[in-house]
Amino acid sequence: MTPLPAIADAAEPMVPIPFRIERTVKNLSDTFTVDLRPEEGRKPFHFAPGQFNMLYQFGVGEVPISISGDPQDPETLVHTIRAVGAVTQAMAGMKRGAVMGVRGPFGSAWPVEAVEGSDVVLVAGGVGLAPLRPAIYHILANRARYGRLVILYGARTPRDILFRAELEKWSSRLDTFVDVTVDRASGGWHGNVGVVTKLIGRGGFDPDNTAAMICGPETMMRFTIQALNDRGVSNERIHVSMERNMKCAVGFCGHCQFGGQFVCRDGPVFRFDRIEEMFLVREL
Amino acid sequence: MTSRHPNTQHKSVIDADGLQSLIGVLRDEGYQVIAPRASDDAMVLGQVNGIEDLPVGVRDEQDGGHYRLVPGGGRALFEYGPGPQGWKRYLYPPEERLWRARRHGESFTIEEDSQSTDKYAFLGVRACDLRAMEVQDKVFDREPQGDPRYVARRKNAFVVAVNCARAGGTCFCVSMASGPRAKDGFDVSLTELIDDDRHVFLAEAGSKKGVELLERIDRRPASDTEMSRADAIVSQTAESMGREMIADAEHVLARNLESDHWETVADRCLTCGNCTLVCPTCFCTTVEDVTDLSGAIAERWRKWDSCYSMDFSYIHGGSIRREGAARYRQWIAHKLSFWHEQFGISGCVGCGRCITWCPVGIDITEEARTLRDGEKDL
Numbered sequence: 024m025t026p027l028p029a030i031a032d033a034a035e036p037m038v039p040i041p042f043r044i045e046r047t048v049k050n051l052s053d054t055f056t057v058d059l060r061p062e063e064g065r066k067p068f069h070f071a072p073g074q075f076n077m078l079y080q081f082g083v084g085e086v087p088i089s090i091s092g093d094p095q096d097p098e099t100l101v102h103t104i105r106a107v108g109a110v111t112q113a114m115a116g117m118k119r120g121a122v123m124g125v126r127g128p129f130g131s132a133w134p135v136e137a138v139e140g141s142d143v144v145l146v147a148g149g150v151g152l153a154p155l156r157p158a159i160y161h162i163l164a165n166r167a168r169y170g171r172l173v174i175l176y177g178a179r180t181p182r183d184i185l186f187r188a189e190l191e192k193w194s195s196r197l198d199t200f201v202d203v204t205v206d207r208a209s210g211g212w213h214g215n216v217g218v219v220t221k222l223i224g225r226g227g228f229d230p231d232n233t234a235a236m237i238c239g240p241e242t243m244m245r246f247t248i249q250a251l252n253d254r255g256v257s258n259e260r261i262h263v264s265m266e267r268n269m270k271c272a273v274g275f276c277g278h279c280q281f282g283g284q285f286v287c288r289d290g291p292v293f294r295f296d297r298i299e300e301m302f303l304v305r306e307l
Numbered sequence: 308m309t310s311r312h313p314n315t316q317h318k319s320v321i322d323a324d325g326l327q328s329l330i331g332v333l334r335d336e337g338y339q340v341i342a343p344r345a346s347d348d349a350m351v352l353g354q355v356n357g358i359e360d361l362p363v364g365v366r367d368e369q370d371g372g373h374y375r376l377v378p379g380g381g382r383a384l385f386e387y388g389p390g391p392q393g394w395k396r397y398l399y400p401p402e403e404r405l406w407r408a409r410r411h412g413e414s415f416t417i418e419e420d421s422q423s424t425d426k427y428a429f430l431g432v433r434a435c436d437l438r439a440m441e442v443q444d445k446v447f448d449r450e451p452q453g454d455p456r457y458v459a460r461r462k463n464a465f466v467v468a469v470n471c472a473r474a475g476g477t478c479f480c481v482s483m484a485s486g487p488r489a490k491d492g493f494d495v496s497l498t499e500l501i502d503d504d505r506h507v508f509l510a511e512a513g514s515k516k517g518v519e520l521l522e523r524i525d526r527r528p529a530s531d532t533e534m535s536r537a538d539a540i541v542s543q544t545a546e547s548m549g550r551e552m553i554a555d556a557e558h559v560l561a562r563n564l565e566s567d568h569w570e571t572v573a574d575r576c577l578t579c580g581n582c583t584l585v586c587p588t589c590f591c592t593t594v595e596d597v598t599d600l601s602g603a604i605a606e607r608w609r610k611w612d613s614c615y616s617m618d619f620s621y622i623h624g625g626s627i628r629r630e631g632a633a634r635y636r637q638w639i640a641h642k643l644s645f646w647h648e649q650f651g652i653s654g655c656v657g658c659g660r661c662i663t664w665c666p667v668g669i670d671i672t673e674e675a676r677t678l679r680d681g682e683k684d685l
């Protein structure tokens with residue numbers, strides 16, 4: 024397997040590198056996407072789907088954010104951010120031309136190469152679609168190497184559906200099954216209503232030869248895993264992306280510990296059978 | 308040219324003047340010599356310029372939630388146990404600036420703080436604290452990315468260990484196989500030998516640097532009697548140790564993450580985080596970003612943190628470890644169990660500080676034993 028891309032400047036892992044905002048897109052009322060380019064003279068930014076960066080907002084703080092762009096385009100670094108607190112709200116106010124600090128890429132990746140030859144089921148909740156998007160790009164770019172491709176997505180309301188145009192585009196492909204559900208419908212929504220776990224099984228897949236990748240709130244992931252297990256997908260074929268508080272991303276600050284794992288270094292993507300026992304322990 | 312391998316087994320004897328010149332030579336070499344010094348109510352680490360700065364005849368009383376300095380040690384310079392601070396505060400300071408950034412219009416540049424050139428000589432490091440350094444080396448001195456500041460300070464440091472002549476009231480290093488004898492990880496080790504008419508130190512080099520240092524001070528070869536007396540002193544310390552960690556704590560903890568016992572501990576635990584602060588291996592930190600008044604200069608500081616705070620595990624929507632029970636469990640399970648998985652060694656060294664400095668006297672050895680005994684009842 025190809026080794027994972029590692030942080031550019033290994034000598035000083037705590038120092039951010041300035042990147043300029045090329046473009047900002049407001050995806051939803053509280054979610055936006057930034058395209059970043061290194062300031063002059065920097066090398067292209069290689070990453071694997073599922074990896075994340077620490078993004079620094081000058082003087083405000085630094086937060087872990089997954090890379091949501093296309094791994095085949097190392098010239099543009101793309102992040103999709105939901106503004107929820109001090110740092111992410113300050114980032115939401117950033118315009119084209121402004122500069123952000125970037126450290127990374129960090130962490131483990133979705134096993135897109137290892138699962139070639141099998142059906143792939145991707146299940147996302149909310150902004151959890153962003154960390155899965157690079158995997159979708161990779162699979163679509165190498166479509167012939169995979170079996171069936173199923174993308175299941177749950178959002179709170181129709182107005183919270185992230186990457187809607189892209190979901191529609193993928194959905195129109197004959198080789199990809201896409202289904203979307205919302206927790207609460209508003210007028211004009213004719214799609215599914217209910218939790219994303221209810222969609223498991225749609226699109227069809229061969230449970231003995233399926234790789235599942237899940238990203239969303241822990242409760243959503245727990246029920247999704249249950250539904251996949253019920254359909255015969257075993258835990259070593261399921262990957263999840265975990266979220267923990269992170270201050271360093273290099274295994275020094277201790278904040279992201281999850282039992283004996285450092286989510287920043289050993290994760291965020293874990294093969295589920297490896298963390299299964301811990302996953303069920305409350306408040307670990 | 309072939310370099311002669313230093314004879315690290317070679318033992319010699321130095322007297323108080325020899326100890327004085329040992330400190331002097333270290334200072335001449337540019338080291339800041341750091342040793343425990345008696346303050347009003349505790350042994351605290353600080354710079355020493357000579358043996359006159361070392362505490363004479365001071366002992367300590369330690370027990371769960373109890374610490375007191377008492378006289379009674381006669382002329383002894385090292386008859387007290389571990390004080391509240393570990394040496395980590397020098398290798399990995401409580402607050403440290405990581406970098407400064409300067410704004411230029413929309414952009415900014417980072418001015419990295421220059422690498423540490425601190426050169427410390429630690430005098431009076433006990434075996435448990437040697438183990439603590441070994442443990443922290445595994446945390447910070449890692450391939451491919453170590454912590455550059457820690458690694459630089461550690462490489463520059465000179466370690467003078469002291470073999471313990473008295474077991475502290477909360478020590479349990481024997482059961483952690485870390486003490487009371489300093490086996491490795493030092494440059495020089497000392498055993499204090501006191502008679503009616505004599506006050507000397509059996510000195511042993513543990514590294515090439517240690518050999519070179521000892522060669523520069525006045526000493527004589529140790530006699531067989533002196534060597535066996537030193538051995539007897541350390542054996543006596545081991546035998547008089549009052550506390551013991553259960554065997555196989557690693558797996559006992561791993562099996563009991565959902566024990567009812569956590570609620571019982573939580574009834575006593577104040578989640579104050581004292582145990583993490585005094586623990587010589589706890590390494591957790593947070594970062595703080597600050598700006599100057601004009602907003603043109605921003606800095607990032609790294610500060611010690613504790614898994615007992617609610618913020619520690621905060622993610623949008625709430626903290627992961629809300630209950631005190633979950634936070635106590637994180638601490639003890641990390642020390643005794645998860646640490647093995649992360650670094651291949653226990654995070655507990657048996658120094659007993661967490662027992663002494665817990666305001667309500669929660670005892671890590673007792674809690675581990677209770678969990679194990681609870682299994683028998685099943």
Ligand SMILES: Cc1cc2nc3c(=O)[nH]c(=O)nc-3n(C[C@H](O)[C@H](O)[C@H](O)COP(=O)(O)OP(=O)(O)OC[C@H]3O[C@@H](n4cnc5c(N)ncnc54)[C@H](O)[C@@H]3O)c2cc1C
Pocket residue numbers: 075084085086087088089090103104105106107108109110111112150153154265266267268269270291621622623624
């Ligand atoms: C591996 C990883 C990937 C992530 N990817 C994305 C992404 O692609 N898009 C996105 O919108 N969000 C993502 N998040 C969540 C994002 O990091 C948080 O929403 C963000 O840290 C909130 O910071 P704040 O200062 O705006 O919020 P506040 O609530 O003010 O946060 C205060 C502090 O708490 C911590 N914190 C708060 N929430 C989280 C959280 N959810 N995860 C980790 N630390 C938190 C941060 O240290 C933050 O500085 C990811 C988190 C992780 C761990």
Ligand code: SF4
Pocket residue numbers: 277280583586588589590591612613614615637638639641642
């Ligand atoms: S998680 Fe807690 S017990 Fe573990 S090193 Fe950090 S502060 Fe210490």
Ligand code: FES
Pocket residue numbers: 268269270271272273274275276277278279280285286287288
């Ligand atoms: S984020 Fe600091 S150890 Fe993982």
